[in-house]
Amino acid sequence: MSKNDKALMTRALEQPTLWRPAGAMTPKKAGAAVCSFLDAATTSLGRATHYNSREEQQKAELSAHDGLFKTSRDLYAVLLALPGLTDRSVGVGLKTLLSNPRNGKGEFLDPLQERAVLFHLVQALPPQRMLKLVEAFRVGDEELGLKKANNARTRKLILRTLLSSPRLQLWAVKYRRKMKAALVHAWGERKASIIRSILAKDDPTHDELDMLRADVDSFAGDSKVARECAAFILGVRGKETLPLLKAFSAAKTDIKAAKGIGFPPEVLEGIRGQFHKDVPHAVAVETAKDGMTAGQKMNMQREAKNAGVKVDLDPTQYDPVRLYLYAFEMGMDEKIQKALAAKAKKLAAGFPAHYGTVGIVVDASASMAGDKTQALRPMACALAMRDMLQHVGDEAVVAYVGGTVGDSGSLVRPMGDTALADGLVQVLSSIPAPEAVFVVSDGYENCPAGRFAEVVAALKEIGIEVPIFHLNPVFASETTGCRELAPALVPTMPVRSPEGLGTTIIRGLLEADPLKGINALVRLALVSGPVEMKALAKL
Amino acid sequence: MATNNKTQTSLTVEQILAGTTLGRSQTVGHMEVIPIIPDSSGSVDDTFAPPDITAATQGYGNVRMTNDEDRPTIAPTGAGWVTPQAAQDHAIASAEFIPAKKTVAVDTAMCIQASQGGYIKDAKEFLILPATLRTAAIAQRTVKSYGKLWPTIDSFNKGLGVQDHGGHLVYFLKHFAKQLDEFVAEFELVPDQIGALVLVGGKVVGIERAPNPAFWSSVWTPLVRVCYGAVALQARKAIGDVPVGRSRLAVTDKSLAGIAAALSAVKASSAEATRLAVAEAKAVALFAGAQDRKFGDYGIFTVANQTLAGQIVGHADGRFPYLSVGVSAIQK
Numbered sequence: 001m002s003k004n005d006k007a008l009m010t011r012a013l014e015q016p017t018l019w020r021p022a023g024a025m026t027p028k029k030a031g032a033a034v035c036s037f038l039d040a041a042t043t044s045l046g047r048a049t050h051y052n053s054r055e056e057q058q059k060a061e062l063s064a065h066d067g068l069f070k071t072s073r074d075l076y077a078v079l080l081a082l083p084g085l086t087d088r089s090v091g092v093g094l095k096t097l098l099s100n101p102r103n104g105k106g107e108f109l110d111p112l113q114e115r116a117v118l119f120h121l122v123q124a125l126p127p128q129r130m131l132k133l134v135e136a137f138r139v140g141d142e143e144l145g146l147k148k149a150n151n152a153r154t155r156k157l158i159l160r161t162l163l164s165s166p167r168l169q170l171w172a173v174k175y176r177r178k179m180k181a182a183l184v185h186a187w188g189e190r191k192a193s194i195i196r197s198i199l200a201k202d203d204p205t206h207d208e209l210d211m212l213r214a215d216v217d218s219f220a221g222d223s224k225v226a227r228e229c230a231a232f233i234l235g236v237r238g239k240e241t242l243p244l245l246k247a248f249s250a251a252k253t254d255i256k257a258a259k260g261i262g263f264p265p266e267v268l269e270g271i272r273g274q275f276h277k278d279v280p281h282a283v284a285v286e287t288a289k290d291g292m293t294a295g296q297k298m299n300m301q302r303e304a305k306n307a308g309v310k311v312d313l314d315p316t317q318y319d320p321v322r323l324y325l326y327a328f329e330m331g332m333d334e335k336i337q338k339a340l341a342a343k344a345k346k347l348a349a350g351f352p353a354h355y356g357t358v359g360i361v362v363d364a365s366a367s368m369a370g371d372k373t374q375a376l377r378p379m380a381c382a383l384a385m386r387d388m389l390q391h392v393g394d395e396a397v398v399a400y401v402g403g404t405v406g407d408s409g410s411l412v413r414p415m416g417d418t419a420l421a422d423g424l425v426q427v428l429s430s431i432p433a434p435e436a437v438f439v440v441s442d443g444y445e446n447c448p449a450g451r452f453a454e455v456v457a458a459l460k461e462i463g464i465e466v467p468i469f470h471l472n473p474v475f476a477s478e479t480t481g482c483r484e485l486a487p488a489l490v491p492t493m494p495v496r497s498p499e500g501l502g503t504t505i506i507r508g509l510l511e512a513d514p515l516k517g518i519n520a521l522v523r524l525a526l527v528s529g530p531v532e533m534k535a536l537a538k539l
Numbered sequence: 540m541a542t543n544n545k546t547q548t549s550l551t552v553e554q555i556l557a558g559t560t561l562g563r564s565q566t567v568g569h570m571e572v573i574p575i576i577p578d579s580s581g582s583v584d585d586t587f588a589p590p591d592i593t594a595a596t597q598g599y600g601n602v603r604m605t606n607d608e609d610r611p612t613i614a615p616t617g618a619g620w621v622t623p624q625a626a627q628d629h630a631i632a633s634a635e636f637i638p639a640k641k642t643v644a645v646d647t648a649m650c651i652q653a654s655q656g657g658y659i660k661d662a663k664e665f666l667i668l669p670a671t672l673r674t675a676a677i678a679q680r681t682v683k684s685y686g687k688l689w690p691t692i693d694s695f696n697k698g699l700g701v702q703d704h705g706g707h708l709v710y711f712l713k714h715f716a717k718q719l720d721e722f723v724a725e726f727e728l729v730p731d732q733i734g735a736l737v738l739v740g741g742k743v744v745g746i747e748r749a750p751n752p753a754f755w756s757s758v759w760t761p762l763v764r765v766c767y768g769a770v771a772l773q774a775r776k777a778i779g780d781v782p783v784g785r786s787r788l789a790v791t792d793k794s795l796a797g798i799a800a801a802l803s804a805v806k807a808s809s810a811e812a813t814r815l816a817v818a819e820a821k822a823v824a825l826f827a828g829a830q831d832r833k834f835g836d837y838g839i840f841t842v843a844n845q846t847l848a849g850q851i852v853g854h855a856d857g858r859f860p861y862l863s864v865g866v867s868a869i870q871k
Binding site: 365366367402404415416417418419421422425428429444446447448449451454455458459461462464 | 563564565566567568571724725726727728729730787788790793794795796797798799801802805809
């Protein structure tokens with residue numbers, strides 16, 4: 001272990017203990033539950049991989065969540081705020097917490113703090129996923145592997161999340177049907193109907209205003225906006241004053257009324273299809289291009305190109321994994337490469353260690369292509385990790401196992417077999433020798449299977465103690481975690497993106513000392529979570 | 540080899556694999572796969588599209604296969620359709636040519652799910668029968684009896700310890716689903732690959748060649764998952780969990796350079812063991828009978844010897860763009 005690694009571990013381990021196992025639970029068992037949870041929560045997308053079906057993935061993932069929830073509800077709630085968890089995992093966590101009643105104070109969270117955690121988590125989700133989750137709370141969702149959670153706490157959380165959002169006006173236009181379903185579910189059909197009729201009135205009575213204060217304003221950020229948006233969502237028309245709501249009606253007669261105000265392009269396309277069949281698609285794209293989200297701009301590139309419209313894409317707006325996925329589809333260019341390099345440097349600056357020379361073995365074999373439902377994601381993740389890790393040392397040595405390297409040198413397409421032992425020996429043989437080696441691989445080795453572990457064992461036997469870390473971007477349901485390359489010799493850490501590597505590295509500490517490793521994770525989660533949680537970190 | 544040959548002809552595997560070379564071996568557990576790639580003569584035949592076939596049954600023992608591609612294709616030897624539909628799973632024994640945009644009906648197909656009724660509608664995903672079952676099916680390829688493979692499937696299931704045996708291949712597939720999926724994950728395609736030699740326990744149990752890389756890519760998963768995955772499972776049952784003949788890393792010089800040397804040495808010794816097994820396999824003679832099917836200058840022939848059986852597609856110019864030959868029985 002290098003000095004840097006020791007310093008990192010010492011810093012993390014010397015902090016006060018915030019969480020201890022209760023009852024018959026031991027630190028070792030808790031550590032195992034946390035490891036399994038992290039493996040699932042940082043890599044699983046609840047979809048098929050190159051190896052496992054969606055059902056297998058979901059079953060293993062839910063089991064990992066359940067394991068930690070049963071170990072400690074508070075620990076589970078806090079760790080859901082860790083950076084680098086998948087949105088899908090946060091959704092599963094929310095459902096688990098909301099569908100199980102809380103009885104008073106727990107190990108270190110009180111009910112208000114748990115409420116703050118829930119609110120923080122649901123707000124951090126992208127709106128479509130958040131609304132899908134809200135829908136799943138209402139009816140359950142087989143695809144998400146979720147059962148319904150329908151209680152007062154859930155309903156209040158929905159109202160607070162929707163009505164206090166600064167993006168409520170946009171959501172009212174963009175997701176009006178889903179928003180209506182969510183609000184009607186939260187209020188109940190009868191109350192929603194009454195609220196609608198009150199909001200349609202010019203002069204509501206005092207009692208009616210009291211009702212609006214209790215059921216709308218008390219959850220709202222801006223009560224005027226919330227009332228107008230709620231009215232719009234519930235179908236009241238003719239009273240709009242907010243620009244997006246006004247444009248929704250105006251665009252039905254003049255599509256250009258939606259120009260320059262950030263109107264959602266998919267809604268405008270719907271209006272074009274229904275009311276302006278003679279207006280070309282390109283006009284709708286041009287009119288609404290200022291309203292496109294960063295994600296839409298990326299997704300629309302091919303369509304915009306075909307429609308002859310230029311939609312500027314700023315690569316600095318996207319995370320490195322997404323940029324690589326984009327480059328696989330549309331090709332790599334200089335702008336993307338510059339953005340990737342800048343992001344890699346920035347992310348490396350936050351890495352908790354720095355080395356003289358770092359060795360990186362990138363598995364670019366065929367299996368790193370992933371399943372068709374998440375095509376090339378493992379490879380994109382591996383390349384993003386490579387970029388970042390190259391900056392955690394003064395020098396970097398990179399070895400590719402399989403793969404075909406593109407003209408730019410940065411884009412590597414997965415292909416071929418997996419001879420990881422060769423890659424390991426190659427980077428270790430470089431001069432100067434690396435102080436640490438990171439192997440980014442899905443853990444499937446075949447030239448032959450087990451050779452990597454044999455080489456690591458031989459290295460240890462002759463006293464070569466260079467720390468080797470296995471970073472795995474693929475959750476494997478058959479192991480209820482990430483597939484290991486050299487069990488007991490090389491720590492395998494799940495990783496979905498360079499942003500989540502801090503969580504991943506501390507997860508590695510769990511194997512050295514489960515209790516202290518868990519507390520290091522708790523501390524990281526507390527400082528990443530809502531304000532109410534940050535106070536706990538000072539204990 | 541003439542495509543209208545009426546007499547038995549002897550061919551070596553080496554002759555059939557002419558125009559190809561071997562890639563680096565991949566080994567996991569009992570199974571070893573050696574990729575076959577075209578040599579510098581560029582031995583690729585793009586006449587045939589990948590078998591992206593839509594299958595349906597019209598009566599028991601009758602399979603209709605539709606090729607929507609704009610090139611002809613070859614339905615692989617022993618292709619089968621196991622579906623979640625309330626329908627009887629079926630398989631074909633012999634390979635079939637299917638012209639572009641055409642449907643071919645086969646009335647010598649067989650049921651592989653004994654007590655299930657109903658007809659398959661539009662099944663896409665296919666498997667390839669376990670190698671030992673496929674041999675039995677090929678032997679009965681001209682027999683019109685939809686229940687002809689039930690006794691063999693029953694023995695196969697019993698042999699592997701599948702509790703719900705009988706003439707249901709699906710019992711085997713469910714029982715070993717996890718292991719079969721792992722075979723798919725563990726063996727990877729290499730660039731330009733058009734085939735593979737499959738070894739289990741150090742012995743050649745399968746020789747596969749496709750006309751082109753796209754065709755190979757679409758038949759590889761069914762082959763490794765079920766056809767040869769089954770052989771690996773049968774071998775494990777017969778010879779135990781510890782793989783036979785796997786070379787271990789032996790480091791004598793206790794240094795990094797020593798480990799690198801040991802790695803090279805173990806690769807060389809593994810390669811030599813593989814080379815010997817392959818040389819032995821290449822020298823093996825297969826006996827081809829009369830032509831089973833004809834399509835222009837191409838013909839399908841059934842080939843076999845004492846240990847292997849399967850089919851080849853030969854061209855009038857002496858090339859063999861398709862070969863699918865597997866072991867007939869598991870040897871200890």
